[in-house]
Amino acid sequence: MPSGPYDADAVEEKWQQRWLDEDTYAYQESEVDDPDTAFAIDTPPPTVSGNLHWGHVYGTILQDIVARFTRMQGEEVFYPFGYDDNGIASERLTESELDIRHQEFTRREFQQKCREVCAQYEDEFTENLQSFGFSIDWDNTYRTIEPRVQRTSQLSFIDLYEQGKEYRKRAPAIWCPECETAISQVETEDDEQHSHFHDIEFGVVDSEGQRPSGSRSETGDSEAAGQEEFTISTTRPELLPACVAVFVHPDDEANQNLVGEAARVPLFDHEVPIIADERVDMETGSGLVMCCTFGDQTDIEWYQAHDLDLRVAIDESGHLTDVAGEYEGMSSDDAREAIVSDLEDDGALLDRWEITHTVNVHERCGTGVEFLVADQWYVEMLDSTDEYLEAGREMDWYPEKMFSRYKHWIEGLQWDWCISRQRSSGIPFPVWYCEDCDEAVMADKADLPVDPLSDDPPVDACPECGGEEFVPEDDVFDTWATSSLTPLINAGWDWDDEQGEFTMENPELFPMDVRPQGHDIISFWLFHTVVKCYEHTGEVPFDSVMINGMVLDEDRKKMSKSVGNVVSPETVREEFPVDAARFWAAGSSIGDDLPYQEKGLRAGEKLLQKLWNASKLVDSLTPETAPDVDEADLSALDRWLLAELDGEAAFVREKLENREFSKARDSLRSFFWGTFCDDYLEIAKERVREDDDESAKYTLTVAHERFLKLFAPVLSHISEEIWQEMYAESEAPRASEASGEAASSEFQSIHRTAWPEPTGIDADHDAGETAMAVVGALRRYKSERQLPLNTELDTVSVYGNVDGFERDIRNVMHVETLETLEAEPEIESVVTGIDLDYSVVGPEYGADVPDIEDGIENGEYEISDDGETLSVAGHELSTAEFTVERERRYTGEGEMLEADGALVIVQQ
RNA sequence: GGGUUGGUAGUCUAGUCCGGUUAUGACACCUCCUUGACAUGGAGGAGGCCGGCGGUUCAAAUCCGCCCCAACCCA
Structure with a gap:
């Protein structure tokens, strides 16, 4: 490990480049032997003609945490990316950049120009995203205007038409007379x-x-x-x-x-x-x-x-x-x-x-x-609302409450969905009409994508009336008609003309495991996607939906360009490490809005520094390869730490599975900082330095590597850096084992290692807690007397269970003699009050509770000699119903401290 | 206008579904401590009528009703 402070800039850039160069997060179909081990994230494609904004970054961080975490659960993650360049915004951009009008070109020509112009913006967008090191599979990207996606859109239209789910009708449309x-x-x-x-x-x-x-x-x-x-x-x-x-x-x-x-x-x-x-x-x-x-x-x-x-x-x-x-x-x-x-x-x-x-x-x-009023195509929705509601029920909603929005949306539907747009550019309807009888003639699925304005219909004569003249449909699809197909685009849904059926190139990806979405746009995007994909496949397209909130400014106001309170990702990137931003984003409760606060990022930075420093210390205390120690020989403290860490790993896993990011983050942070660094590490370093303690060295290595893995989903860069420095070589690469391919050139990323399995080590949890409380009490003792923490203490006596931890307490608090007491020390106690256990007393005595309280308040009560019964206000309370509060005064030599679970006597 | 969600120390929040009397943590603040990973550190402290009013209950941040404020969605 390099000395000095953590250099986030260099480290983050290094790994971002490495991850890209090595295709670390590319979806490997060969790794999937069972559809259950493939995990697909259906990312909604952003409009790329605008800038990357902080809200994108926030939402993507949450997706990325899920992606990295899920990989570590042994699943092969498909994390694609789409660019939405099929919309008015992109067309206007193209017109202004090239100083042209779309009317001057055929649709195909104009769309080609759109693609060219948008490509520049996409590159910039991609570069921006990559500077955050997201584990997106950059080999799996799509653009909504590309021919493949046009084909999917047109297939979708024809499929719904053939199912009788679409109809054409003359009806009102919202029209901009300026843009025509x-x-x-x-x-x-x-x-x-x-x-x-x-x-x-x-x-x-x-x-x-x-x-x-x-x-x-x-x-x-x-x-x-x-x-x-x-x-x-x-x-x-x-x-x-x-x-x-x-x-x-x-x-x-x-x-x-x-x-x-x-x-x-x-x-x-x-x-x-x-x-x-x-x-x-x-x-x-x-x-x-x-x-x-x-x-x-x-x-x-x-x-x-x-x-x-x-x-x-x-x-x-x-x-x-x-x-x-x-x-x-x-x-x-x-x-x-x-x-x-x-x-x-x-x-x-x-x-x-x-x-x-x-x-x-x-x-x-x-x-x-x-x-x-215009002729419009509609997708029929009103006759299937019960099914869509049921489809919504089958998905896991994070947070759960968002399901009610879906429910209300379905229940409030009053109109079928108009998918026609009278724009001159976009994805065209693959339809012609018979000039004589107005019969609609659909394109052949094999020919898609088509543009009726420049392509011929698939028939020479109208199948209805035999007419030979056709009028091409010149409307195009609503962009949501395309945007609602992303699960099908990602899974490679297509029409197989030979077999005469719809197929999927990657059927193991569908239904998608998670759909992320901002809560402001779920109604017209997510919901349409559910409806469309359900009609095409008969399946609910998502196992789960993850709804993120909005990013607000420091004053909890929504960010907007006109207000001028937007935060630019580039600026944040210059000021803070990406991992600090990830730490901030992981502080959100799923679905809730999250204010951008620099102090949140600063807290992340501090954690990075703490993790770095602690790692340097562990590195200096432990040998290159973990010592070979039989777990049965571990000391009580080491067993205790590993057992607690088992619990923490399980907790963090459960929270991340439930998308409770902030609970996972906060719990892991305080366990690492408090229990590992403040409590354990302080003791362990003495043991290693003074006694060259093998048990401590073994435990430090095992625990530290586990911490890196637990932090890996959130703090992706630093955990990779330290893990590669300290542990990568000793862990057999899983990927090369399985596939047998060029293992030597491939490096093993921490994010493709397995989440820590429990060690299963038994430990005396209570004795450990008590020992830590005793240490805490002694620290406080020194602190209150303004003594340096390494002040020697002559004799400390502990009344309480700290079995096996005596030596640790002695060493870390510099105690000459530590003894444990079998009997309670000489104490005078004065009763200072009675605490009632209301959860028992309440239901038992009901309306008499105030009388009991008054009795206690006025001292009109009696405690039996054995302390088992409390007589008050005509009732006899048993020992389970009350606790006697006493002020204890130590009468022996030295000073008595009260710790949680123990009494400690200090003689200096 | 209708719906949804939220309102908890100066700030951000946990707890609310399933009621139990000392309301969680972090940041900021105050005091003390440079010991060999880290002062971006360590030890301690202060800070709350849990949006308001009523109701239910022995007991309400938590359940119910009304109101106020904010955000979002739909009109």
Whole structure:
């Protein structure tokens, strides 16, 4: 071992390079003889056109701890990585980098350019990730835009279609008129914008005699007959031509008379029904709302609930259609001004005032979204919600509470999943339609990936009507339709045309063992993945789900670019060792948010230094190869340490299996620091130096190597460094043994060694604890008297079980004579109080407990001579129900200390 | 607006499912100690109406109800 402090920079870089060079963590299929020994992590692919941010690092550290830990349990771990470059973000990036427009190219050409541009970003992203030394298998990566993944996406679409799980329907879509593309709900956000409210007068159509009889009260009738107009408040008068109905809240007494009547839309003169619906917001405006095609989400709901007409007044570029008559061709802004002005001329504009309100905008350009009607493909979900719920139940959720989110999501489903996007780039639908009968013709699975815009359909004539002309589908898939297939992509799911069935290249990987995911995006990502993979394979795609929280800043605020409180991984990397960051991340309770705190990283750094220093000491005390000592000959203290360490190894294993990172980390840290370094090592080093104690040398070696392995999943670099320095040579490489391949050139990483099996050594746990407590009491004795810790003590007498530890106590605390007492030392004791054991007394005496307490408080009690019975408040309490508290005064020579489990008398 | 989760010393947290009277640990703070791995160390100390109000109970951080605050999800 090198002398001096731990040089994290050099060590970490060295091992990161070595792990990459040697493919240390590459998935070795040959190692898997039973699917149960393969462990697959389905990592969600990040968008690589943005920067690596600290949240990525945090989530990946947790995955990596699981990966490294699981390898040490003897499983072959598949830890792949994906890059999501199939999205608007990547396309925009490509356009701006190359100064082109995607419309200038075919899809294939443009996607090729996207791949080229993204490749640079991917390299940077990869380099960044690799500077954290994650045990990702860099031979197993994919890009969501690559042809192989396009093929998987299109296969998925065709498979669901053939299963009858997909349908095509003309329905509303969220549309950005600026980008001229459909976008998904998750790509929109709320924005405060200035606008105007307009009070507009609508006429009531005289429809006497046409009303259904008996539907309203007499009074309502007569009132309606007298009303000839009403007021609508709207921020969007340009939608008047799209108006298809007027709504009134069922509880709106004042306007109830209008329900069932028809309204005449000003300027455009068409008639629309007046309908009652509780989705009307009675607080805003007049309480009467016009429903258009489509002003907002509620309009869509009304359209579907009440089977209303469609009047599409705004086209894909945000201009008015022929439905708008003389306003056709105007932009919606121009049309608004023109219509308002004409309303004013007509006297129909009653009022106009400025307001600020929230509007739904496209997150990328800030333009208010429109709702257009378009042909869409949908994945049917509503008919299978029971199955999806059951699938969710079959997975282990870490933390468990996240299952309730899944449950609520399933139960709250109201829409099938729209997978069509009217973007001009992306992964195309492999579909053509017969020009004559609109029959959908799917591509042949063997031909995928295809682009209908440039490829021919697989048939010459329509199988339905014989028509020979086809129209290619020009929509592309929602990116989630691809992102939800990662388990299938990772397992190599494909269509085998010869066998006529779906196959998997690595069937042993599916279902995947764990799916990591941030809790902010589980609904639209994880859930979709479960649903899609379940439909394709009939299996739940994950055995378990590991949900991580968000990284917050030091003030527990969410990190965001606009607030400017983001932490850049590069900066952290410059300031702290990676292992310190890993220590920090491992301090999280799974699912909880974790604030980034430098002191957390500093604590990690201190632990690294402690581990390094302790290792140097162990190295200096022990020979190159572990001494050959029969475990039966070990001293009591050594047996005690190894037995305690057995317990710690089992505890850490259990906690990591349950993804209770922080419990594993904290317990191991304090056991190592407190029990090993402060208690054991202090004693052992004296024994080795003074007596050349073989038992201690053996124990130091065994325990120390075990500590390195227990730390290895969390402190990956330093544990590798020290282990390689001290133990690698003496441990037979497992990999070469099994495979017989070029063993000499392959090095054995600590992360591919086995987790410590219990030594099974028996020890007197209580005597060890008591001995440590006695040492603690003596330290305190010296400390309180401001004596150096190596002050000699003449005689120490111990009343308590420290059998076998006498010599250790003597040596470490510099005690001349240590004797153990058979009988309690000369003590005068005064009763100072009675402690009740409430868990027994409570249920036994119930409401009398306060009386008993009062009796004790006032001294109105009696303890029997043998101390077995306590008489108080008319009850006789037995010995199990109370403890007598005494103040003990030692009357003999010297000073008495109280330790946990022992009385100690010091004579200096 | 609906749902979910959380609120415990100055800070971060354990404990809450399954109630038991001295509430866990770390950081920061205060005092003392340079002994041979480590002062990024060691020994000790102080610091809490467990978000608020009510209820159940012999007993509540823990169970129930209402309220306040925060985050996230859905609208």
